Amino acid sequence: MSPPSPVNKFVDTRRYSMQRLLSFHGYDEAPVINDSLLFQIPHFRQHFGRIVSVDQKTFELWSPNSSQNAYISGVVPKEFNMDLPPDLLQRRYDGHLGKFDYTVNPQMASFNHLWRGFILRPSVGHARRDVLPEYILVHDEWQSLSSNSSPHAGRLKVALCNALEARYDSLLSEMTLSFGVASIQPDFWDLRPSALPRTEVTALRKINLYENAVDQVVQIQRHLREMSAWMVMARIFMEEGKTWRPTVLRRQGVSPGNDDYLGVWINGCKEDPVLWLLSHGVPCFIAHEIAPTDFVSKTASMSTIPDFWRNTDALRLRREANGYDRIGLRDSVGPFTFNYVVLRPPFPPMSSESRRNSSAAAQGWNGPVEGWSVIPDLPDDYSDDGSDDIPLAPRPTPSNPDHAAPLLDYVPQPEGQRSWLRPPPVAPRPSGKWSSWKYDDGEKQVVEVGKQKSKTLSGQPYYDRIRGRRIYFTYRPSAPPELTSDVAIFGLPAPRVPYIGIGDRARAPSHWLYPVENPDRRDVGRIVHPPVAPSIPTPSVEAAPRPVPPLGGSGTRLPSEEPPVSLGSTSSRSPSPSVKMDVDPVPSPYLRSDAFSLNISWSALVDSFSLVSQGLGDAQILRVVRTVTESRQTVWFATTSDATADVLRTALASSPSLPTVNYAWATLEEYQQAVSISDHSWSPPLPSVRPPSPDARPLRNRGYRGPSRRSRSPSPYWRPAPPPRRDTTRAESSRRPRRFSPPRRYSPDRFSHRLRSHSPVPYRRASRHWSPEPSARSSVRWSRSPFRRPLTQSMSSSSHIDSGAPVSRDVSPFMSRPTSSLPTHPTIAYPVPPVLPTYTRPPSATLPTDVFPPPMFPGMPPTLPTEMPPLHPAQTQSSAAFAAAYYSQLAHYYLTAAATGQAVNTPAVAAPPTFPTLSPPSVEVSPPPPRALQD
Structure with a gap:
């Protein structure tokens, strides 16, 4: 018996048992966007955004408080499960849940999960992984323990297990001690995230397969990130209590947020939660679908982008920058590129007013729009999987083979050529009956249909001849680019989606489909040999669908x-x-x-x-x-x-x-x-991109307003109207009754009083006058209120003396300057009144004639007189003309004294003497002037 081969201690056991979805899978699909906004944002001082054009629709994505470039995943489907998928085919190489994972991408704001906006961005958390183990990458913490008996074995490093356990205990105890927030925000306490059992955290030490370690560690890290964000919001509630009011934010305006947080998309959310997030620095993003009539002010830095993921944090999920994908795809088994691009039905209808309100222009922004300044920059060690020049261990056996389809057979090609997908031998028709299945475009799954409902199925049928399935598709599926054989004969791959049988039980997925039910007998069992390398297209500039323009642009042409x-x-x-x-x-x-x-x-x-x-x-x-x-x-x-x-x-x-x-x-x-x-x-509208400079001048001929459309354009400095103030609305102010209603005042002439201005204008429209003697019509009239109107003397036509001088409409010597020459009046002899006590003035106290002109009556000196005639109301009983002249001199005297700063000592007046009744003087009256001269 030969001795066992020596153990290679440097074999890399970071392997996956079967093919998985790429981490970036689904991010390039157009999302379902809710672009409504139900309220007016308080005034903001910055604006960052971008323009995205996808599927003949153009969107404006912008933020009033954040400069980061956020990926929008759209409306989360109600059927989306936030747990790890049980089907291994639906799991991803890095273990996250796709574009709807709230710990990776900002989601639509929800009142029940407001704390998710405080989750740190993965790139920011990875830089702090020494104190935040929930952002550590698993492929950096795996230790291979390969042996002859267990060639796939390995374990997580002890430091990672200890750090995760300590972090779990710290957050759990802190959440328990924050029970006091229940009295401040009971709903917030009731909706707190549920913690995992501690046994799942301690079970990490017993994992010996790499793919199980990825799934379990990433799931625990997801819960730790949410617990940490909930604690941030709980601390804010405990510090502020119930003192926060939205009116404070409306007075102060929106301040720049903290770009370390993921943030939220606030479309469709209510006003108060969004104002709370804005006041506490959570980045808030807004999506708006641009209508043909909308105005978007865009600078040169805002170029139109053809997709939603470009220049966002989603770039770190692509295989070029993702160590998980690089580990899963390094053994010459190419990625599965077959995918059905079928969009979900549109979002339920929204009001047109709320959709228009989501644009930056409707929110009152009329300044320049800058592009996003924070572009994600991945660290150097983020995608370092440490797998260079290390031999690979064999692929382990799938832990759930019943729910796994056979791997696709990708044949490597020479360098610079795309891999070739080998189809299986052509399968014959099965002997039994076909079972009916339907591909669900919305749920992305294949569902078995009963016998009765199968009679109403419509669409394009494809046949799985191995499992005897007839699958109906709404849209004809397309073959992946790596498949170069004839699809009508050799078929195409089946969709790698869950297969749900009757009773909602998972079934084994199909592997290969054919467009025809019965194959030709000569084709059964045929195989395809690898094609010659040049026949497989290679992505290059020459193969681009559009010719690349020359670098020089448009120049001289032959x-x-x-x-x-x-x-x-x-x-x-x-x-x-x-x-x-x-x-x-x-x-x-x-x-x-x-x-x-x-x-x-x-x-x-x-x-x-x-x-x-x-x-x-x-x-x-x-x-x-x-x-x-x-x-x-x-x-x-x-x-x-x-x-x-x-x-x-x-x-x-x-x-x-x-x-x-x-x-x-x-x-x-x-x-x-x-x-x-x-x-x-x-003809484009006139510019309104940026405010005018101090030395700006309007363009020529812009003031002319003729019948042409161009002349009816707004001015070159036109700006849209600012949004209405939200401090108090009209409805709110109308509910405030006046405590005291103003009294109704009437003048002798209501209409003249109503039309009269309250500003002190020297010349006013003539109004009706009244005489001290109602029974006798006097030739001299005065104004009723000398404090509202100038004191004037009006000569009637019967007493007017034509002296050849121009007639002044206002001859008051102290309210306005008279004309160069005044009309002369007849001198009337009146009885001398009794002399009152006098006062002496300085000899130098003279009134400047340019400020106060001489009086209109002869014999009155321009300076203060040495004797003051008495003031007795009894004098008005003798003659209206004498009273008018007397009080005119008296007013001039007092104003002259006030202008020269002298004090007037008015002694006590004795009883008024008795004056004889004077008859009106007889004067010669000249005929009245012509009407033109009177006017």
Whole structure:
């Protein structure tokens, strides 16, 4: 008996018993996005986002408080299970649950799981793996123990097991001590995550297979991450209590968040939970589907991206940067690329108003939109699996062979060639009856159908001749690119999905399907030999579906490289000219494109040109027209200057919408001829990308508002209206009644009082006056309220004296400046009133005549008089004219004294004397002036 072969202590036992899904599987599928937003976000000071165009839909993904580039997984299906799948075919090499794993990707915000926004990003947690063992990679902590008796054996390192047990005990005790949060937030305490039994953590020391270690460790790490995030939120509740109010955030605005957290997508969530997350630094992301009428201000750093995972943390799941996938695929067994891309039904209808409210413009942002500044940078040791130059142990036997399909037979090819998938020998028809099955596009599983329901099945049937199954597909499945044989004869792989029998019991999956039920007798048992290497296509630049444009862009072209470009069609009203250029003409404000296919619609072109024009800044596009031939189309551009056309030409060359179309200069005559025969025209809106600079000037002719569409554009500095303030709404303010209603005040003339302004205007509309003598109509009238209106003297037509001087409408000497010459008035002799006690003024106290002009009555000095006439109301009983003149002099006297800073000593007035009644003086009255002069 020969001695046993020596044991190789350096055999790598990190092997999987069967093929699994790649870690990145499903991330490239378009998600089901809920783009509604039910409230108005408080004012924010930053904006980061990106534009994604997938399946003829364009989305704006942005955040008001985070600069990280987050992956959006969409709406989580209700049937999605957060536990480890029992089917080994549905497990992934790294053990995570796919794009709906809340510990790997940010999910839609849920009121029942708000703490999940506090989970650390995997790349951030991996950098702190010394104190956070829930972010340690399993393939770095596996110790191979290969022997002849157990060639697949190994174990986890003791340090990892000890760290996980200590972390579990610490979090569990901390959650128990935080019982006080139940009195503050009882719902939060009731919904806390359930902890795993400690026996599952201690059982890690007994695992001896690598694939079991990956599944169990990753599951424990998932629970530890959620428990840690719940404790972060519990500490905040215990520190703040019930003092937090959303009005505080509305006053202060949104502050930048902590990009170490995963964050949440807040579409469809209620207002108060989102405001709480924003006020505590959780990154919040918003998705908005762009409608053709939406306005998106985009800078040059925001290029349109063709998928949702690019430049996100999902890049670390690709096989190039994922050590788990590299370990699972290193033994020449290629990945299973057969996949059914069938999207879920659309999300239930949402209101159009809530969907429009999710855009940044609807939220009040009118500044520039910057691209995401935080692009994930994987550490050097993240994908280091340590498997270089180490021999591999044999593949272990599957632990559940009944639920595992046979592995696909991939044949390695020479370097630079794709592996070839060998089909099995052609199977004969089974002897028994066929069982009916249906592939569920939504659930991604194959379900067995009973005898009665099988009569109503429709679709394309495929046959598993080994297990006697007839499987119906809604869409015809396609063969993987590694399969080069004839599918009609040799068939194609069956979908690697769960197979559910009657009674919801798992069944063994199918391995190979055929499109026909009965094969040709000559084909039964046929096999396919490996093809010659050149017959297998190799991904390269030459095999790209579109030709790669030259590096130099659009430059000088030879006559043989471009056919004549015909503008218009034979049905045009004017003859179609022909333009053929050997070299580009002199630079001009006009551009034209090469003739390209009509498969691209005009609306798609307008959307593309609109995005390009918004990123040009100050450069402006005046007009875009299109000319069509029988099967080709050409686009013409008119810009403001030669420099603008040069910038536009560069931007169009780098645009992903038409990567193979070149643009050349055009002359004014060619552009005018193209306009005359064009079938479509478009003018972009005026710029509103960034606020004007201090030295900005409006463009020419923008103030003219004529009948053209261009002249009705908004001003160059136009901005959308800001969102309404949310402090108090109209409904809330209307519920606040006034404690005291204001009194209703009326003037003698209600209409004149209502129309009268409250500002002190010297000249006012004439109003109705009243006289001290109601029975006799006096020629001298005064205003009712001298404090509201200037004190004026109005001469009626019967007492007006035509002296040849212009008549002033307001002759008050202390309310406004009179005209250069005043009308002269007749001197009337009145009895001298008794003299009151006098006061003496300084001789230098004179009133400047430029501030207070002389009084209108003769004999009044411009300075303060030495004697003050008495003030007796009894004087008004004698004559209205005397009272008006007397009080006018008295008002002038007091205002003059106040202007010169002198004190007026008014002694006690004795009893008023008795004055004789004076008759009105007789004066000569000249005829009234003409009507034109009166006006």
